[in-house]
Amino acid sequence: MNISGLEKLSKFQITQRAVELLEKVCPNYLDRPTAIPIMKVVEYLRANYNISFDFQAKFPLSAGSNLLGAYVFSKKLILIDSELASNEKRFNFTLAHEIGHWLLHRNVKILGNRSDIITDDSTIIGNGPRKLHTDYDWMEWQANYLASSLLMPPNLIKASLIKIQAKNGISKQGIIFLDIQYGNIKDYNNIIIGLSDLLAVSKQAIEFRLRDLGLIIDQRSPFHISKFIDIYLKEVLRMPSNVIAFSNSM
Numbered sequence: 089m090n091i092s093g094l095e096k097l098s099k100f101q102i103t104q105r106a107v108e109l110l111e112k113v114c115p116n117y118l119d120r121p122t123a124i125p126i127m128k129v130v131e132y133l134r135a136n137y138n139i140s141f142d143f144q145a146k147f148p149l150s151a152g153s154n155l156l157g158a159y160v161f162s163k164k165l166i167l168i169d170s171e172l173a174s175n176e177k178r179f180n181f182t183l184a185h186e187i188g189h190w191l192l193h194r195n196v197k198i199l200g201n202r203s204d205i206i207t208d209d210s211t212i213i214g215n216g217p218r219k220l221h222t223d224y225d226w227m228e229w230q231a232n233y234l235a236s237s238l239l240m241p242p243n244l245i246k247a248s249l250i251k252i253q254a255k256n257g258i259s260k261q262g263i264i265f266l267d268i269q270y271g272n273i274k275d276y277n278n279i280i281i282g283l284s285d286l287l288a289v290s291k292q293a294i295e296f297r298l299r300d301l302g303l304i305i306d307q308r309s310p311f312h313i314s315k316f317i318d319i320y321l322k323e324v325l326r327m328p329s330n331v332i333a334f335s336n337s338m
Contacts, residue, residue, distance in 0.1 A: 090199035091223035097192065097230060099300075105191055106237035119243035121251040123288040126180050126239065129187065137164070139190060143179075144170045147207075157182045158207040159189040161198075166190065177290045181235050182208070188234030193227055239289050240297045249303060252282035264298065267307040 097105075110118055113132045117124055133139040145167035147155040156178070158167040166186040172179040189206055198206065206227070220226050246262065253261040256278050266276050283298075284291045298304050 091227065092197040092199065094193070094196050094223045094226060096226055099233060102192070102230060102233045103237045103242065106234055107241055109191065110238065110241060117244065118241055119247050121244065121248040121286065123180075123286065124239050124241075124244070126183055129238070130183070133187070133190070137190075140165045141168070142166070143168045143173065146170055154209045155207055156209060157186045158205055159186050159193075160205045161194065162204050164190070164194075176288055177284065177293075180239060180288050181290065181293055184235035184238045185231045187238065188231035189227070192230050192234060196227070236293060236297050236300070240287060240293075242301060245283070245287070245297060245301065246303070248283055248286055249279070249298070252279050252286065255282065262303075264304045265307070266304060 107118065109129065109132075110124065113129050114125055130141055134141070140163065142165065145158070147158070147167075147169060156169050156172060159165070160167065166183070168179065168183055168186065172182060185208060193206075198204075208228070208231075220229060249264070250261045253275075256275060258275055258279075264276060264279060266272055280291050280294050283294045287294070295304075299306075
């Protein structure tokens with residue numbers, strides 16, 4: 089994919105763009121421990137920039153069966169797969185990602201057969217760090233980071249973290265200390281789940297954002313994995329290790 093006119097923005101610059109948009113739409117939410125009203129952003133973009141949204145899109149199978157969203161440049165149209173209507177957290181991040189393409193890339197020129205549309209599947213949206221080898225990599229990373237900044241602006245997620253920690257009886261608030269102790273691991277899991285439910289984004293997105301903002305002090309190491317498994321089995325499952333299968337998926 090040949091791309092012209094892409095501005096390679098930093099994390100700080102992308103965060104600024106997201107916060108500037110939120111200041112116009114819902115300034116009272118920037119440091120409030122609650123979910124960003126993403127549909128208010130949609131209403132604002134419709135009214136002020138004539139952006140169209142289709143939340144009932146059905147992508148053709150030939151385009152890939154796991155497409156979640158797309159942005160059509162010439163029509164100023166954001167498409168969201170209809171299947172996401174039943175998955176609020178995935179819907180929110182996909183929508184914010186496509187808004188990111190409009191906000192950051194609407195003046196970019198894509199050369200080639202598919203110059204008028206950029207499509208995004210489940211391997212792209214909210215899928216963690218990516219290597220920035222090409223302009224396309226930059227575009228997708230920027231859209232993901234914009235989505236994260238839009239749904240979890242820094243002051244909001246910090247306030248939300250403190251709220252969830254207080255709810256769970258954690259005295260040291262505002263940062264997460266993670267090691268191999270069972271109590272800290274349990275607190276960590278409860279915090280991630282609590283923030284995910286509070287902010288209506290996935291657990292994976294929450295963890296990426298917390299780590300990116302330096303809000304997790306992780307003192308674990310690969311050397312401690314076997315010890316962690318022993319602790320987990322002893323404290324939670326109380327079952328022999330040969331009958332348990334572990335997964336790294338969230």
